[in-house]
Amino acid sequence: MSGSEPAEAQRTQPQVFVRESTGMVKSASFFDTIALNLSNMSIGALLGVVGLYGYLIPSILGLNFVYTCLLGFVIAVPQFVVYTMMTRRFPRTGGDYVWISRTFGGLWGSSLSFMGYTLETTAYLALIVLSTVFAIGAVGFIQSGFANNTLLGLSLPGNSGGTPLPQFEVGALIFIALIAINVFKPRAGYKLVSALTIFGIATLLIAIATLLWAGHSAVVNYVNSSGWSVSSYVPSGYTDIAPAGTNLTYSAIVGTFTSSSNWITPALFLMPLIFAFAYPWVNAAPAVASEIKGKAALRWNIPISAVIALVLLTSSFATLYYVGGVPFINQAFKSWSISVYYTFNFWTLAMGVAGNSYLAWLIGLGWIIWNVGILAYGIIVISRYLLAQSFDRFLPARISSVNSRFGSPVVAHVIDLVATVTLVGLAAYYYGTVSALFGAIIAAMIYFMFIGLTATAHALKNETGSARLILSVAGLLDFGVFAFISWEFVSNPAVWSLNTLTYGFVIFSFIFGAAIYMGSKRYYMRRGVDISLAYKELPPE
DSSP states (O other): OOBSSOGGGSOSSOOSSSSSSOOOOOOBOHHHHHHHHHHHHTHHHHHHHHHHHHTTOSOOTTOOHHHHHHHHHHHHHHHHHHHHHHHHHOOOBTTHHHHHHHHHHHHHHHHHHIIIIIIHHHHHHHHHHHHHHHHHHHHHHHHTTSOOHHHHHHHSOGGGTOOHHHHHHHHHHHHHHHHHHHHHOHHHHHHHHHHHHHHHHHHHHHHHHHHHHHHHHHHHHHHHHTTOBOOSOOOTTOOOSSOTTOBOOHHHHHTTOOOOSOOHHHHHHTHHHHHHHSTTOOOHHHHBGGGBOSHHHHHHHHHHHHHHHHHHHHHHHHHHHHHHOHHHHHHHHHOHIIIIISOOSHHHHHHHHOOSHHHHHHHHHHHHHHHHHHHHHHHHHHHHHHHHHHHTTSSOGGGGOBOTTTOSOHHHHHHHHHHHHHHHHHHHHSHHHHGGGGGGHHHHHHHHHHHHHHHHHHHHHHOOHHHHHHHHHHHHHHHHHHHHHHHHHHHOTTTTTOSHHHHHHHHHHHHHHHHHHHHHHHHHHTTTOOGGGGGGSOOOO
């Protein structure tokens, strides 16, 4: 049954689930699933923001981003195995929410999912909205020859000289437009993600080709002609690679570099950054599993997406090192003035050596589009989590309404819109504090720990033979990997934006989810429905 009204309004005897079907249709193609996962893994965004975290690293001795990305892929393999096997067994809307709530029960499972994905993703999307605005400003600022102060205001965080009101206006307008597409043309939402992914990958490959064609000499000439100097303003407690006012020529930057053969220590230190953006985020396609067309897509979308992400990331960083040299690239990322004020990253270096303004604009547009693609995927996926949680009556039944005219969960989209735009406004005006919500990603790392335990519990109870062994071991390894990543977050709070606000957000999210569950259970018990029964069986498609 589908429609804009919840099923219990149409029945005299309420059933456990809101209705007999989700109301969604199978409209996601094989390519759509890969595009969703690649947008979720945020390759283009990571290449754009890596410099924003490089200067926070206590020591970059031995740092090599290629090795770091390779190591990250290896330790994420258990995640790929868990999500591939569990998705094939539970192809339902909400993906891992369904698995974990059926394993740990409504109270614990729903609360963990509400904390680790639903609310965490809303905060993440708000910051990606601002990252999109920063990218727009940075591309324009660079193309103006570092001379347009209005665009500079868009490119900098609010606590570093940015202009909050225009940032909020531009960001909110982009997000509202994407929400509108998914409300009125839900099938177009999938196609939009696919189109943005194609464009993003194409421009990334163009950027790689541009850097390789230009070569090392073009990088040296670009840096020497840019007029970079060490800013007099740097974050409190931080010292740039040279004294304020120092002209940052290529040789001056390289001259501050110290080498080391120990690449493992900095690689492990940076793993929270890699995991915050890239490899673990293969839950997008599983979240819309009931809408996927064909068994091949269920089986292969995650392995293919993971390998593509590995190739794109390592190729991009390898190209940077090849044309710029390890000393220059690492020191540029280490410098606050270069990486933040002058917005140095993979995309902007490719723009700088392009030698053609149209090509430079195209590469810059690719950077922006990667960020927009993240938002487009996020809108689809978070609405499916809200729908699934409402379908079980954990959240209000109205949220699971699927509009009969448009075929989209309108109420879920509106909730996402209000929450995200509100956080965008807060982050724009109070970036120095609210950006700490980036640290809320630790909630997702904790959530993934329990997803690993979910896989192991399911395997030991329901699987036999090799599937039992593979899934149970992968689940335990997954738990260990994310326990380590969570420990790294906590061990370096200044780098990964963990503070009282962040911890409060995570704890509040879980407690709030538990309170919602208990309140909903009490509400429906009075109406003759025990919602805990929903967590003893799979929801219908």
